[in-house]
Amino acid sequence: MLSVSGVHTFYGNIEALRGVDVEVAEREIVTLIGANGAGKSTLLMTICGNPRATTGTITLNGEDITQRPTFEIVRMGVAQSPEGRRIFPRMTVEENLRMGAVTADPQYYDEDRARVFDLFPRLKERVEQRGGTLSGGEQQMLAIARALMSRPRLLLLDEPSLGLAPMVVKQIFEVIREINESQKMTVFLVEQNAFHALRLAHRGYVMVNGQITLTGSGDELLANPEVRAAYLEGGH
């Protein structure tokens, strides 16, 4: 479904991605793990065309989207819950959800809204509250909910567990599995919380300094000694 090949991305003079190849198949959950600053978030943003890949190609369902404007890529069925959550701070929870549904058919709005409130009952209590006044965890839920509102075929999640209590993390990962199975949604997930992410994902990639160094199934990577030493045993 998504294919990234030989992608280099620059921020000014800094080469953030140095020839990245990633494949995500239909209905898969694929995770990308790596340390802070490895380029994980840059890869997600590059897929959406901001910043643009300097070299290499990105295709979505066989179509080259490397040079497409961001909003067109999104309208092809990609949604992202980005790094830093980026909730619209002076809009209410409701309006944030409406923004998520910009590209969706309006007839599904009520149904989808009810569904994300089912997943995150907390948001329902806060529906008239402004996004900027939510707690970090609530903003994270809202960012994911907003991404779901567009009924994406490919969901890009940047550190959905960041700043959340372990209970909530568990809940969010369950939600991801649930939507992947019940709605046939493809998920590409960036995580520092490698243990949970690898357990959830079908396959995983490890990124170091803007390059993919390892790939394999979730279980293989979990068992890999290098991965264990670098990303698992230190933190957990």
Next chain:
Amino acid sequence: MEYFVQQLINGLTLGAIYGLIAIGYTMVYGIIGMINFAHGEIFMIGAFTSLLTFLVLGAAGISWVPLALFLALAITMLLTPIYGWTLERVAYRPLRGSPRLAALITAIGMSIFLQNYVQLLQGARNKPMQPIIRGGFELMREGDFVVLLSYLQIFIILLTVGLMIVFTLIIHRTALGRAQRACEQDRGMAALVGINVDRTISLTFVMGAALASVAGFIFLINYGVIDFFIGFLAGIKAFTAAVLGGIGSLPGAMLGGFLIGLIEAFWSGYFTVEYKDVAAFGILVLVLIFRPTGLLGKPDIEKV
């Protein structure tokens, strides 16, 4: 008291013009963070477009006043925004992402260009127009002094308030308004939810220009004389109004417009006409010293 009421009415009429122009400044600032100094010229072009439309309507024999007013207003609001749209497309969009100073200097350049464009096409002389709405109510009388609320002033204030209501509803209730607010709050994220940011910015210029053109229309029928230079002072005053109300804030722009109008009217009435601009700008300086974000502007406090 009578004199006070008369100046209040005059001030509100003047404030309507400033308020309508100020909305364009504040919206453009909100969405792309630049001061569009050519916006006053859009107001001036609106006044000229209205005048030309009235002349054409007159030549075509449409003399029933309500119809003529409606047609002139509609045509002005339709044609003038083309300038606003072109301005953004040609002069500002290529500079998006470049330093603010570049955009600012370009805006001043476009302002000078548009002034000269109209001067060249229409000539430098004053253009007069016959008043088309006459008469009014006599509200109060004291001796020889009559407080007059003209039909024209009623029309202007109703038109302005009506437009401001419609406009506020567009911003708060429609998909376009939400898209504009989203672009204002986080342009990158707005694109990530599938909003065509360039198109939204274009539409913002179009809406701002439409309101400025109404201000030009009002200026024409209220004062009856226009020239190619009216955009300069009105633009600066409206910009002052936007800053006074809190730049980026829509209700602020409307409030600021009315306040500047009232300050000018009262200063002219009770002190000296010559120094009315000093009064308006003096108030601005005071507000900025004690409330740098303007009356309704809020400093951005956000939880991260």
